[in-house]
Amino acid sequence: MYTSEKSHTSVKYVTRGVQFIDKLKVFRCLFCGKTFPSLGKINNHVLTHTGQKPHQCEICHKRFTEKGTLRKHLKTMHI
Template identity: 40%
Template structure:
């Protein structure tokens, strides 16, 4: 059942190019509510993921994880 739901979302957003979630700040549209929520953080300045080493903050966890490699690779030559 979940597969069908994900497939339906994929078809609507990718193939039919539907984007029902609109940003109230800039009118940009998104196919997924989560994408809109993440985008709104670019307007609000919210960055919920913080690097415990240097304090730099990120909107997406994956960006923090990528950033952490900078610290992990500093001691290696």
């Protein structure tokens, strides 16, 4: 999923616009500069820049960026 280039202070995840800053133990979005404490959180955030919506409702086929948003949609729209 990721390719990396190692340097002295960081590992850059080039394919997805994510940089891991080892000294701070955070992941930085290369699109907007925001930082996140985990790879999972930065992965969800980067989807907002790429426009990808990998989670789809099986009932109405609407697509969502995050799995939690899909779960909320199912609870509120398809009780």
